[in-house]
Amino acid sequence: MFEIEYKGGNGVVLSTKKAVLNIDPRLSVVGLKDIKTKDEVELATEERFVVENSDARIIIDRPGEYEVGDFTIRGTAATRHIDTAESDKLSTIYRVECGDVRIAVLGNVVPKLTDEQLESIGVVDILIIPVGGGGYTLDATSAAAIVRQVEPKVVIPIHYADSALRYEVPQDSIDTFVKELGAPLESVAKFKVKSAASLPPVLTITQLLRS
Numbered sequence: 001m002f003e004i005e006y007k008g009g010n011g012v013v014l015s016t017k018k019a020v021l022n023i024d025p026r027l028s029v030v031g032l033k034d035i036k037t038k039d040e041v042e043l044a045t046e047e048r049f050v051v052e053n054s055d056a057r058i059i060i061d062r063p064g065e066y067e068v069g070d071f072t073i074r075g076t077a078a079t080r081h082i083d084t085a086e087s088d089k090l091s092t093i094y095r096v097e098c099g100d101v102r103i104a105v106l107g108n109v110v111p112k113l114t115d116e117q118l119e120s121i122g123v124v125d126i127l128i129i130p131v132g133g134g135g136y137t138l139d140a141t142s143a144a145a146i147v148r149q150v151e152p153k154v155v156i157p158i159h160y161a162d163s164a165l166r167y168e169v170p171q172d173s174i175d176t177f178v179k180e181l182g183a184p185l186e187s188v189a190k191f192k193v194k195s196a197a198s199l200p201p202v203l204t205i206t207q208l209l210r211s
Helices: 115-121 140-150 174-181
Strands: 002-008 011-015 020-023 041-043 058-060 064-068 071-078 091-098 101-105 126-130 154-158 185-188 191-193 204-208
Touching: 002 154, 002 204, 011 154, 058 064, 071 115, 091 115, 115 140, 126 140, 140 174, 154 174, 174 204
Parallel strands: 020 041, 041 058, 101 126, 126 154, 154 204, 185 204
Antiparallel strands: 002 011, 002 191, 011 020, 064 071, 071 091, 091 101
């Protein structure tokens, strides 16, 4: 069993009894306090989202394979949304396994995954994906297209309009993505996952209320 919490921006926390995984913990880029990562894992889709806490359990900010506590992690290089195909791949897409549940974590990437990237993340139960657009990250249309590529059971949208955050560019509301994808929506404070069998039988958008 594990829990997923949303902290704002790209910040998401996955936690079990054995380990805590902090995704893109540097929230100061959107005007919030950085996530505290002492004795916990920092998992960054880009180097600039790392807090660089010397007391962190481990900092993962690039492609590779890792084992931490209950989590098995595989990172694959990706091109950022703001870069060209010729640019260095400065983002990392992650596949995170916890028990029999498979999670894909996307950052600010181009709006279509390659066959190699799809093969690397494999079968996915839960997809965490930015949807706010504005030329900074995936917009609702691009995010929905990737959801259809990946075919998860649950989509957790992140990086959308929030009056408490100071984004570099204005972001669309989550409603835009919900309308574009056309899947059922549920809102919860924390998403508690017992197993793959406990997930919804049809594609569902799960909005995590920012904690």
